[in-house]
Amino acid sequence: MKRISQASDLEALLKQTRSLSGIEFAEVNWSGFDAEDLCELQFDHCTFESNSYRDVKFETAQFTDCAFIACGFDSASIKETKFDGCVFYDKETERNCSFKFTQFDDVSFKHCDLTMANFSRANLYRATLSQCPATGIDFSYASACHQVGNTVMLADAWINDCNMSYADFRGANFNDCDLSSNRFSHSVLDHASFENTLLNDSDFHAVTAEGLSIKGADLRDAQISGLDIRAIDMTGVRINDYQQRILLEAIGLIID
Numbered sequence: 001m002k003r004i005s006q007a008s009d010l011e012a013l014l015k016q017t018r019s020l021s022g023i024e025f026a027e028v029n030w031s032g033f034d035a036e037d038l039c040e041l042q043f044d045h046c047t048f049e050s051n052s053y054r055d056v057k058f059e060t061a062q063f064t065d066c067a068f069i070a071c072g073f074d075s076a077s078i079k080e081t082k083f084d085g086c087v088f089y090d091k092e093t094e095r096n097c098s099f100k101f102t103q104f105d106d107v108s109f110k111h112c113d114l115t116m117a118n119f120s121r122a123n124l125y126r127a128t129l130s131q132c133p134a135t136g137i138d139f140s141y142a143s144a145c146h147q148v149g150n151t152v153m154l155a156d157a158w159i160n161d162c163n164m165s166y167a168d169f170r171g172a173n174f175n176d177c178d179l180s181s182n183r184f185s186h187s188v189l190d191h192a193s194f195e196n197t198l199l200n201d202s203d204f205h206a207v208t209a210e211g212l213s214i215k216g217a218d219l220r221d222a223q224i225s226g227l228d229i230r231a232i233d234m235t236g237v238r239i240n241d242y243q244q245r246i247l248l249e250a251i252g253l254i255i256d
Contacts, residue, residue, distance in 0.1 A: 003026060011037075048067070067090075078105075119139050123146075128158045130162070141170065144174055176195070176196045180199060190211055216236040219243070
């Protein structure tokens with residue numbers, strides 16, 4: 001596997017080709033490259049270890065079956081980029097990747113390992129996470145909102161079929177998004193906002209949810225035994241008939 005460890009070597013390589021396969025990038029700082037340098041790049045079966053992408057702008061890039069080890073994307077801007085079959089967690093060393101304050105726009109993670117990834121205060125507008133193992137992922141104070149003008153606020157994100165057990169959603173805002181068919185068991189949802197959000201067929205077993213806002217959310221077919229309706233505003237929430245018993249028994253009522 002070819003190894004790149006200097007920004008100057010990367011610069012020379014990008015002048016030769018926009019499609020890179022089977023290359024190891026070790027401790028490369030990508031921050032000196034402008035948006036045009038990193039536009040429409042394709043990476044296949046590449047490894048990135050301890051790379052820094054702070055403040056970098058990626059646009060219309062494609063990463064397929066790549067491995068990211070202890071990489072930092074903090075404050076980066078990633079637009080119209082696809083990550084397919086990528087790994088962002090090293091099991092041997094238990095090192096994760098960081099996306100703190102990162103701005104996403106129309107970015108997809110499909111079949112990616114996002115275990116322990118840090119998305120704290122990231123903006124995931126129009127982002128897609130599909131079938132991703134993401135135990136312990138940090139979405140604290142993250143959002144999927146995009147402001148248009150002074151008064152219009154748009155919100156959109158699709159996070160589906162992901163295992164986000166033990167995740168941190170404190171203060172997150174995913175209003176009006178699709179977060180269905182996920183596993184949230186043992187997660188912290190304190191003061192998160194999931195208003196008008198699709199949460200059906202998700203697992204909320206043993207969550208903590210102080211100050212959680214789910215008004216107008218769709219909880220049909222979800223495992224909701226971990227939600228305490230005495231502490232949550234359930235106005236407009238949609239559930240199935242059989243879920244009524246689960247909610248009432250959870251607060252101590254005996255139903256004959």
